[in-house]
Amino acid sequence: MKKEDFYNILGLKRDASQDEIKRSYRKMALKYHPDKNPGDKKAENIFKSAAEAYEVLSDPEKRRRYDQFGHEGLKGVESRGFGNFEDIFDAFGDIFGGGGSIFEEFFGGGTRAKTARRGASLRCDILLDFEEVAKGAEKTIEITKRSVCEECRGTGARKGTSPVTCPYCKGKGEIHQRQGFFTLRTTCPKCKGNGRIIETPCDRCNGQGLCPKKSKIKVSVPAGIEEGTRLRISGQGESGENGAHPGDLYCDIHIRPHSIFKRHDCDIICEFPITFTQAALGCNIDVPTVSGKYVNVEVPAGIQSGDTLSVKGEGFPSVRGYGKGSLLVHIVVEIPTKLTPRQEELLREFSELEHKNVTPKRKSFFKKLKEYL
Ligand SMILES: [Zn+2]
Ligand SMILES: [Zn+2]
Missing domain, CATH: 1.10.287.110 (DnaJ domain)
Incomplete structure (x- = not known):
C-alpha cells in the first residue's frame, strides 16, 4: 500500500x-x-x-x-x-x-488524582465585652485541629521507616487500563493516587500523617468590631495532607450584652434615670463610660423623659480607623412611688400653684382637646 x-x-x-x-x-x-x-x-x-x-x-x-x-x-x-x-x-x-x-x-478533567489536598478550614466563636470592643483585644483561643504528626513528621510511616513506592502503579498514582486501541487512566486503588504506600504505619497518627492537636492561637480583634463580623486568620486551619497548604481559621465575633449599655453603630446608648425634681430643676449627673471612667453631664432644667444628651467621642471607635461615636444618654424621668408626709405636703402645695401656672405643653393640649370636641 x-x-x-x-x-x-x-x-x-x-x-x-x-x-x-x-x-x-x-x-x-x-x-x-x-x-x-x-x-x-x-x-x-x-x-x-x-x-x-x-x-x-x-x-x-x-x-x-x-x-x-x-x-x-x-x-x-x-x-x-x-x-x-x-x-x-x-x-x-x-x-x-x-x-x-x-x-x-x-x-472534563479529573482523571488524575490530586493527592496534595489543602487542609480543612475551621470556625470558632469569640465572645467580647463592650470594654474589649472599645479598646480592641488580643484573644487567645484554644482549638483542637488536625496538625502534622510530630512522631512521623507527617509521612505517616513509623519512626525509622519511610513510605515505599506503590508496587501496583509503580509510583505513578494511576493505572492505565488498555481497552482495545486506547487507554483509560484511573486512580490507583492501592495507594489512592499517592504513588507511595506505608507498610508500617505510624502509631500515633495511624499512618494519616496528621493527628488532632490542641493549639493556642492568638487573634487580634480590632477596636470597634461589630457583632457577627467574621475574621479570617490565614493558614491557621487544619494542616494539609502531604505538605499541602493549611486551611484558614474563621472567627465569628459575638458581643456579650451589657447591663447598662446598648450599641447603635459606633454610638453607645445609656439609659439614665433622674428624679422629676432633677428634671425640673436641672442637675449634673455622672454617667459611666465603656472606658471605665465617669463623665460629668449637665442636665438642663426642664428636660423631658426620653430626651437624649450626647457626649461626643465616648462611643466606639470606627472599625475603619477614623472617628469615634458618641455616648447617648437617654433620660428617664422617674415619678416617686412612695412619699414621706412632708414630701406629700410640699407637693400638694406645689400642685395648687400649678393650676394657676399651667405648663406650655398642657396649655396647647387642652386647647387642641377643646377644638376636637
Ligand atoms: Zn504519625
Ligand atoms: Zn499505587
Missing part, C-alpha cells in the same frame, strides 16, 4: 512553518480522536496517520530527510512506534497546552 504524503495528511504546503504544522496537527488530533468518533475506523486511521506525520514534520532532521527522499528516507530512522493513543499523547501532549492529557480535555 502506498503511503500518503505527510503534508497532504496534515493539509499543509511544503513550506509550512513549525507553527503551522503544530496547529494543523492539534486541530486534526482533536477532530479525529476516537472518543469523539466511537467505532469510526476511518477516523482512527486518520488520527494515527496524523500523529505519524506530525512526528516526522515536527523534527527538523526527519523532515529534511523526508523532503529529500520521501518515505524511503525515513527507513532506519528511529520512530517512536505509537502503540496506542496514550503513547501519542505522552509524546505530543505538550502541544495541547498546560501539560494536561488530552483525556482531561475530553473528559
Whole structure:
C-alpha cells in the first residue's frame, strides 16, 4: 500500500512553518480522536496517520530527510512506534497546552488524582465585652485541629521507616487500563493516587500523617468590631495532607450584652434615670463610660423623659480607623412611688400653684382637646 504524503495528511504546503504544522496537527488530533468518533475506523486511521506525520514534520532532521527522499528516507530512522493513543499523547501532549492529557480535555478533567489536598478550614466563636470592643483585644483561643504528626513528621510511616513506592502503579498514582486501541487512566486503588504506600504505619497518627492537636492561637480583634463580623486568620486551619497548604481559621465575633449599655453603630446608648425634681430643676449627673471612667453631664432644667444628651467621642471607635461615636444618654424621668408626709405636703402645695401656672405643653393640649370636641 502506498503511503500518503505527510503534508497532504496534515493539509499543509511544503513550506509550512513549525507553527503551522503544530496547529494543523492539534486541530486534526482533536477532530479525529476516537472518543469523539466511537467505532469510526476511518477516523482512527486518520488520527494515527496524523500523529505519524506530525512526528516526522515536527523534527527538523526527519523532515529534511523526508523532503529529500520521501518515505524511503525515513527507513532506519528511529520512530517512536505509537502503540496506542496514550503513547501519542505522552509524546505530543505538550502541544495541547498546560501539560494536561488530552483525556482531561475530553473528559472534563479529573482523571488524575490530586493527592496534595489543602487542609480543612475551621470556625470558632469569640465572645467580647463592650470594654474589649472599645479598646480592641488580643484573644487567645484554644482549638483542637488536625496538625502534622510530630512522631512521623507527617509521612505517616513509623519512626525509622519511610513510605515505599506503590508496587501496583509503580509510583505513578494511576493505572492505565488498555481497552482495545486506547487507554483509560484511573486512580490507583492501592495507594489512592499517592504513588507511595506505608507498610508500617505510624502509631500515633495511624499512618494519616496528621493527628488532632490542641493549639493556642492568638487573634487580634480590632477596636470597634461589630457583632457577627467574621475574621479570617490565614493558614491557621487544619494542616494539609502531604505538605499541602493549611486551611484558614474563621472567627465569628459575638458581643456579650451589657447591663447598662446598648450599641447603635459606633454610638453607645445609656439609659439614665433622674428624679422629676432633677428634671425640673436641672442637675449634673455622672454617667459611666465603656472606658471605665465617669463623665460629668449637665442636665438642663426642664428636660423631658426620653430626651437624649450626647457626649461626643465616648462611643466606639470606627472599625475603619477614623472617628469615634458618641455616648447617648437617654433620660428617664422617674415619678416617686412612695412619699414621706412632708414630701406629700410640699407637693400638694406645689400642685395648687400649678393650676394657676399651667405648663406650655398642657396649655396647647387642652386647647387642641377643646377644638376636637
Ligand atoms: Zn504519625
Ligand atoms: Zn499505587
